[in-house]
Amino acid sequence: MVSLDEVARTAGVSSATVSRALSGRGHVSPATRDRVLEAAEQLGYVVSSAASSLASGRSRSIGVMTPDLHRWFFNSVLTGISDTLTRAGFDLTLYNVTSDPQLRHEIFRAFLQRRRVDGVIVLALELDDWEAEQLKQLDLPVIVLGGALQDLPSMSVNDQGLIRLAAEHLLSLGHRNIGYIGGDQAFDADYHVPTQRREGFSEALRDFGVEPHVQLSRAADFTIAGGYQVAKQLFGSPAAAMTGLVAASDEMAIGALLAAKDLGVQVPHQVSVVGVDGHELGELFGLTTVDQHPVGQGRTAAEHILGRVEGRGNGDVELPFELVVRSTSAAPSQAVDGSP
Amino acid sequence: MVSLDEVARTAGVSSATVSRALSGRGHVSPATRDRVLEAAEQLGYVVSSAASSLASGRSRSIGVMTPDLHRWFFNSVLTGISDTLTRAGFDLTLYNVTSDPQLRHEIFRAFLQRRRVDGVIVLALELDDWEAEQLKQLDLPVIVLGGALQDLPSMSVNDQGLIRLAAEHLLSLGHRNIGYIGGDQAFDADYHVPTQRREGFSEALRDFGVEPHVQLSRAADFTIAGGYQVAKQLFGSPAAAMTGLVAASDEMAIGALLAAKDLGVQVPHQVSVVGVDGHELGELFGLTTVDQHPVGQGRTAAEHILGRVEGRGNGDVELPFELVVRSTSAAPSQAVDGSP
């Protein structure tokens, strides 16, 4: 291990100057800087993160707390975060918050307190009071992505707008009997998003003078399998002449498409299906969706937290989303109207 | 921030004793230990990782290098690793090695050299000589999971055995014209696995006296979309009376199932499909597969690296896998024999 002192000796300057030359803090003459950089390069010097952290109080690492890595949305956001942090020379410390309460507790108690990180990005987790308190006590830049949280700063796509866009797409195509697959109460306890989305859906319908049918609404766990299961119920029961279906995630929408296929329900001829997220599989299934660019969200969140770590203030950001019309949505075959 | 000294003062002992009591290294009387633990608890003391790392040379953190987080296999393994590390009180530093050569280079050059980690787990990445060299020069415990690498220690499921089990399942059901979806050359450059699997497939067939048809073999990128695409070709061409299909990943197998559905090919009536991995979606599709328990692999790899970090030697481990028969495989409807 080459130390800073060796570099200093080689370059013929003091260790303080080497530190300044390499970190860019303080004044160093161009000539000296070049000499230092050359010496460092030649010796293969790499700063010791522990020593640097201890002395400076900065670790050049960001903690990311994420739920279920299997979920495409989360691993997409994580990809975006990772990309941006790596480019900025920051490490990413991953805290995979599982449902195991003991592990979860441990993460909040010990891990975060270790001050290994300069900032924390929390992904779409619903935190209880104690957990939020721990986070606040860190006195570090924290940002919650996907779901406003108590009084922690958050960055969130407009979830109501997102689902509203999906619903309005179907409504403007002429659909009136529109089913909905969202999350349930238990699920909402862990993730923030579901409630917002359900409300956005209902409001969009009411704006069009349509009262959402309770019997056309189902709860699932945001996965393909979950969507498949409840979609089967929805398609199976002739409760109403449902011509459109909005799913609060693309995974559930894909599950619904699979269910439709299995039941012989024609999409979009009999039922139009719209999802939300922008899942990579959407293209394969021709799924109409509202893309919320999760990788971009990750990048944005990372940039934001880096900005705050480095002392730049950082205004609020609107996270963009857009309707992507593919082949699972079309006007209903015959005019069907929900109102009597 | 509560320091160790404060704990020492509160407990009425020296800082050396506090350090020993909390870390478990060295001798401390039970009475003293209790007093220290109590003081630490009461003050909410958490060790400063930077100071601890600097002084001890240990960081209680493991680096994980992984490719594409979207791939189910990788995020599953990552979940297993994360789980085990968290339980052991270790942090996980994630290096998402993308295809961007510059980022990739940077990860190997600067990040790893920073010595933020006590050990490294490399997930199924094919490394070039320089990268492997960098890894070796770290002089840290390293383990490559999924794909032997130069002379770095590796832990690998028996890939040939894995695919052989899948093939033999079809063969023993009576299939002889069996298609194969694997990876291509370009793909193999990044991931190690594909070549092994293809060979295992061919050998299994030859053991049954069947010569693999070249025209029944296709390359894809291990994703659902990729599997879908090539399966369509395979099902579309009447090249041979293919009655069985082995895919080198469950994702590709699922793609094949979707293709079959779209083309009206009956599974398993006309074609049996078998995958490899144990993908969570397998159940939904009724996919027969060889489950290699990726979460368990992650756990095992993490335990192994922790063992080496803590100085325990660690013998080789066999990673288990098992055939899971579901509904996409059955005996061929009429006896079809590939040999004349």
Next chain:
DNA sequence: ATGGCTTATGCAAGCGCTTCCATGTAGGGT
């Protein structure tokens, strides 16, 4: 010229732990 600035550099004090070494104490074998 002279004072006042800005810039360049070095000195040295930490940052908060871990651990070597020394010292002290208490059993245990003979």
Next chain:
DNA sequence: ACCCTACATGGAAGCGCTTGCATAAGCCAT
């Protein structure tokens, strides 16, 4: 009783950086 060993604890020296302060040197305006 006595020596030896094992255990318990404290003192203090770092670990390898960063940074406040001091000094020196150059430059401009007066």
